[in-house]
Amino acid sequence: MYPLSQTLVTIKSISHLNKTISRGIKIAQISNNVTVAKTTIDASHVEKHSQQAQGWWDPNGPMKALHSYNLIRVPFIRDGLVSCSLDKRTTLPLTNKVILDVGCGGGIVSEGIARLGAKVTGIDASKELVEIAKEHCTIDSRLENNRPTYHCTTVEEHAQHFTDYYDAVVASEVIEHVADKELFIQSCVKALKPGGRIFITTPNRSRLSELVTICLSEHIFNIVPRGTHEYDKFTTPNEVSFLLDRNNCHVQLIHGIMYYPIINKWAWTSSTQLIFALQAVKLAE
The missing domain is CATH 1.20.5 (Single alpha-helices involved in coiled-coils or other helix-helix interfaces)
Structure with a gap:
């Protein structure tokens, strides 16, 4: 014992x-x-874009493709929001339209649609790019009385405070950089008024897009900084349409876009294999 x-x-x-x-x-x-909080932010992609901040507004610099892109994507947004005959068009067709530019970067699209009279809010996860956007919009005299407002935030956070608020949400060349596409679409739609439009442009997940957007543009012609895109993060028109449908939106049209790197020109095409532009309307509950 x-x-x-x-x-x-x-x-x-x-x-x-x-x-x-x-x-x-x-x-x-x-x-x-x-429960780990969901986020749309892919920190590595935010960092890659932040590193390009100083050259963002150089029309012949690393973002020159985005500058020339405005020649077709700004009219695409305009025509999706305002329908009128040629004789009734004005220089400020988007007056009184309240628009959210998600992933605004240095403000290239934001300024383009603000010049047409829209009241624009641009949001981006990069502090460096938001500062560049704030600084640049003070330079153009055409924006003196209608400068875009910029905030460093995420779309999911912004949508919490501006639910059913915007006439339009623009997400141009953004969804291919986010961490959670479903949350991204859900948040964009949440910020949109019933009857409002959402405009999305993005590379298709196709071998043609991989060739032109990554191989040629990044590695051969050096038009886009290397590492800007990841093929696996690309999406397709069907996938985006499905997410919009799940969030009470009706897809009204899908256009194909072709980019010609050598001459830095963009054009509409019937094929969506390279890049596509999508317009959808938020339905009433």
Whole structure:
């Protein structure tokens, strides 16, 4: 038989062990119950774009393709929001339209649609690019009385405060850089008024797009900084349409876009294999 003192020590040790195990189980249970917050942000892509901030507004620099892109994507947004005959068109057709530019970068699209009279809010996860956008919009005299407003934030955070607020949401060359496409679409639609339009442009996940957007544009002609795109993050018209449909939107049209790197020109095409532009309307509940 064990001495009484040794027996008491053994009992205390067992009791301490049981408490330790119990505490460990509770910690494990707490850890298992923690829900990691979803986000649209892919930090590596934000960093890549932030590194290009200083050359963002150089029309012959690394973002020159985005500058020439405005020649077709700004009219695409305009025509999706305003329908009128040629004789009734004005220089400010988007007056009184409140538009959100998601992933605005340095403000190339934001300024383009603001010059047509729209009240534009641009949001981006990159502090560097938001600062560049804020600085540049003070330069153009055409924006003196209608400068875009810029915020460094995520679309999911912004939509929490501006639900059913915007006449239009623009997401041009953005969805291929986000971490959670479903949350991205859901948040864009949440910020949109019923009856409002959402405009999306993005590379298709096709071998042609991989060839032109990545191989040629990034590695051969050096038009886009290397590493800007990842093929696996590209999406398709069907996938985007499906996400919009799940979020109470009706896709009204899908256009194909062709880019010619050598001459830095964009053109509409019937094929969506390279890049596509999509317009959808948010339906009433």
